[in-house]
Amino acid sequence: MKTDVLVIGAGAAGMAAAIAAAKNGLKVIVAERDEITGGILNQCIHNGFGLHYFREELTGPEYAERFRERLSEYTDAIQVLTDCHVLKLNRDKKALLVSPKGVFELETKVVIYAAGARERPFGSLMIPGDRPSGIFTAGVAQRLMNIDNRKIGNRALIVGSGDIGMIMARRLTLEGTEVVGVVERLPYPGGLLRNVIQCLKDFNIPLYLSSTVVEVRGKERLEEVVVAKVDEQFRPIPGTEKIFKVDTLVLSVGLIPQVEMLDSLVSLDARTRGIACSSTGQSSCEWIFAAGNCTAIFDLVDYVTREGERAGEYASRYVIGERFTRGVPIVPGENVMLTFPNFYSDVDDLTLYVRCRKPMERAVLKVGSFERVFEDLIPSEMIVVKVPRQKLTGLGRIEVTLQEV
Amino acid sequence: MRIAVIGAGVVGSLIARELCRYDVEVLLIEKNLDVGWGVTKANSAILHAGYDDPVGSVRSRFCSVGNSMYTELSRELDFEIKRTGSYVLAFNDEEIAVLHRLLKQGEKNNVPGLELHDRDTILSREPRVNPEVKMGLWAPTAGITEPWMVAIAAVENALENGLKLFLNEEVVDFERQNGRIVGIVTNKAKHRVDVVINAAGLFADEIAKRVGAEFVPLHPRKGEYILLDKKLGSTVRSIIFPAPTEKSKGILVLPTIDGGLLLGPTAEDLPSDRKHDLSTTSQGLEAVKGFVLKLVPGIDFSMAVKTFAGLRPESPQKDFFIRASDSVKNFVNVMAMRSPGLTAAPAIARYVVEEILQQQLGLKFSPKRDFNPLRKGIKKYAELSVEEWQRAVKESPAAGRMVCFCNEVTEVEIIEAIRRGARTLDGVKFRTRAMFGRCQGGFCMSRILKILERELGLDASKIVLKSPSSWIIDGKVRE
Ligand SMILES: Cc1cc2nc3c(=O)[nH]c(=O)nc-3n(C[C@H](O)[C@H](O)[C@H](O)COP(=O)(O)OP(=O)(O)OC[C@H]3O[C@@H](n4cnc5c(N)ncnc54)[C@H](O)[C@@H]3O)c2cc1C
Ligand SMILES: Cc1cc2nc3c(=O)[nH]c(=O)nc-3n(C[C@H](O)[C@H](O)[C@H](O)COP(=O)(O)OP(=O)(O)OC[C@H]3O[C@@H](n4cnc5c(N)ncnc54)[C@H](O)[C@@H]3O)c2cc1C
DSSP, X not given: OEEEEEEEOOSHHHHHHHHXXXXXXXXEEEEOSSSSSOGGXXXXXXEEXXXXXXXXXXXXXXXXXXXXXXXXXXXXXXXXXXXXXXXXXXXXXXXXXXXTTEEEEEEEEEEEEOOOEEEOOGGGGOOOBOOOBOEEEHHHHHIIIXXXXXXXXXXXXXXXXXXXXXHHHHHHHHTTOEEEEEEOSSSSOXXXXXXXXXXXGGGTOOEEOSEEEEXXXXXXXXXXXXXXXXXXXXXXXXXXXXEEEOSEEEEOOXXXXXXXXXXXXXXXXXXXXXXXXXXXXXXXXXXXXXXXXXXXXXXXXXXXXXXXXXXXXXXXXHHHTOOOOOOEEEEEOTTEEXXXXXXXOTTSOEEEEEXXXXXXXXXXXXXXXXXXXXXXXXXXXXXXXXXXXXXXTTOSSEEEEEEEO | OEEEEEOOSHHHHHHHHHHTTBSSEEEEEOSSSSTTOSGGGSSOOEEOOSOSSXXXXXXXXXXXXXXXXXXXXXXXXXXXXXXXXXXXXXXXXXHHHHHHHHHHHHHHTTOTTOEEEEHHHHHHHXXXXXXXXXXXXXXXXXXXXXXXXXXXXXXXXXXXXXXXXXXXXXXXXXXXXXXXXXXEEESSOXXXXXXXXXXXXXXXXXXXXXXXXXXXXXXXXXXXXXXXXXXXXXXXXXXXXXXXXXXXXXXXXXXXXXXXXXXXXXXXXXXXXXXXXXXXXXXXXXXXHHHHHHHSTTOOGGGEXXXXXXXXEEOTTOSOEEEEOXXXXXEEEEEOOOTTHHHHHHHHHXXXXXXXXXXXXXXXXXXXXXXXXXXXXXXXXXGSOHHHHHHHHHHOGGGGOEEETTTTEEHHHHHHHHHTTOOSHHXXXXXXXXXXXXXXXXXXXXXXXXXXXXXXXXXXXXXXXXXXXXXXXOSBSOO
């Protein structure tokens, strides 16, 4: 089989990218290994999606449904293959697709990689103790509850106070699982203040800051979780242990961009751990573009959609014959944890995503000769700013800093 | 004649298979829900070359022979082994002296191919090891395998040849008459038996005590491990040992069969009442981290996917205890299987059946004419050519549904694992490697649960992780 554009993954990023490419008149194949399109959105049945893009508050499945409908408006140009896993991508622009309908090779002119992220597993935390059942990552818990209608336990503790952790605390409570607390190793909540109030305070769920899990106990099903306070270097402080009698532990300790399929084809960014992209969405391999959580972990689906559209647009222009420079590197400076994209290619203004290193009341963001003041910054909330092209001319390297004022 | 083997670890499973070559009735009784889940589940998975067992020890008698038997065994039973070779590294003169001693000992133990390598040779083959290395003992026959797979494969083949397998059944007592065992009492049933072979791993001393036979006391020696992502699997090509001490072979760095990197084990002696203590500890994991950096600097621990612990059945003699009982005439102990018990197991199995049972006890077995030594593993579709795979999918669409993305396991493989006896999530995991990869089941666990539910005709709330009370979900969220 042959196509102009192969989109790998039909989450928010992949669907938006496919539509953008179809609008440019190209033939697109979207491969999605799940049974339906939508990606992670399908299991996020809470609302809080689409405020920027649709100016409405939707649930995840509703947001996905809107894009599914849009995709179906392009049936001539876009072929969506669900239940179809892309197993390999080769240097010669051939991909191997595996599905119950068949196993086949597909030749493409360009790839838009939109494979999303995976969760950090329990084992990566190296928490000592037993290995009982009852330990779930938030995503698994969410899928079991929201899609498969399963109750995962009776008394739960949650690790990680990012938005996902807090939303799960509320969901579990609503579904009849008692949540005894949320443990966070940072001295401040990892997610939005709105979620601290709506998901924890409103349900009387205690938040234990500067704390971590130091041991799990239970030979068969989980029985106890030991939590201790931590010092500034996140080392547990002996003597501060507290035992929670729970049968369920839910971990929400971060997402990792899924990049393994492209490991040998493209370069990665050390900070985001995702695919290093230019502002056109182009990777270090000129026919591979990428968007969404496989490039950097985004807070909002609206951003992911926009990045998907961008990748779709430039990927189609590439197929049509336009060539882009890789551009100059964008690097995190003072108080900046990470930035996206990783390179700036001088074809348009720059939409820049920045995550700060620590909470700050007021700070000046400096990018080239561009400056803007931001307030109430927290690491969990990305700053998004459009930097005009003329502010970036002549730079060999773009450093992004946040100076506290 | 009915012969019962207690314990379906690698030792008991291989003995059971060996017995199935003959016209006898073979019973294999295992208290866990699946085979290979005792000591066999959590160890270094090394086929040791055989240079570090004292000359004249029972260990030395079986190690290098067992090692060499693995080539044929893995072919017959279709499980993977890799002859990676191993290095013992020396960083100072004292350790160099240890290498010379091991070389001599190895030669006496008939270990083939041992060589002393200088720094440059070592670094040319293993560029990531600490450049301060001075000398290394190279053992080309050392290798790796998946220990639980050896047990699974042996049992599957034995079942094909008439084995009666009893899972989830614990031996609790024995019936005796005239100094012989006539029956085994389990928590579920009574089995009439003519001969009993005790291969109960960590608990073999307790079994022998119940019988009233001789035994060596066992205590657990804990070994903790850290397993790292496949991305780091090529950090080393062979097994990297430090120079051993009196107490243990030390903390190692080695590749795993499926491409990960394994670090460990520690060696901590526990009292004999802690044979169920498989917990990891912060001291243990820190010790592993600290130690391996001396062998291979720059290992990125943020790539960890799992930590776990195993327990060696250690005895005061530090040697295997394999013999027919003097006081109970039809009882055979195969116990104290510390390292290299995995390596030695095929040689031990043959010895128990051919020498102990047939020669020493004088039992007369006739070979089973239709014994089939071959077993096929579960086909890995991702390893097929596109054309072959395409054909398979035409026959069965599930062969084209990827369930575990990290380790590329299809739905057909999961179904096949269930047909072959997996009843639990771990049962599927250890047979197929699904949920074993970098996401540790993040994407596939819920799908596998559904497949188990469908294939077994059970509600998901009845499906467990590994033991009867290790439930995973507690009913429905809403009706
Ligand atoms: C629990 C949770 C709660 C969230 N809450 C909010 C919120 O309230 N508001 C908000 O705006 N945002 C929220 N987000 C963020 C937002 O939903 C995500 O950032 C966004 O949906 C990610 O989209 P994506 O397309 O990058 O990735 P995904 O949705 O992960 O899509 C990737 C797709 O690629 C497929 N795929 C991967 N590899 C292959 C392959 N080899 N072959 C075929 N298919 C493949 C996957 O199956 C998947 O469907 C939340 C995220 C999570 C995880
Ligand atoms: C940390 C560690 C590292 C090691 N590294 C290596 C290595 O690299 N190479 C090597 O060659 N060897 C190694 N070994 C040794 C090797 O793992 C063991 O020798 C081997 O697995 C022992 O197998 P087994 O069948 O005797 O015991 P097990 O696997 O424990 O089997 C015994 C079985 O008996 C069952 N059982 C017990 N009591 C009862 C009862 N009452 N009723 C019914 N069933 C019962 C148990 O459930 C168990 O399944 C290592 C061991 C450890 C712990």
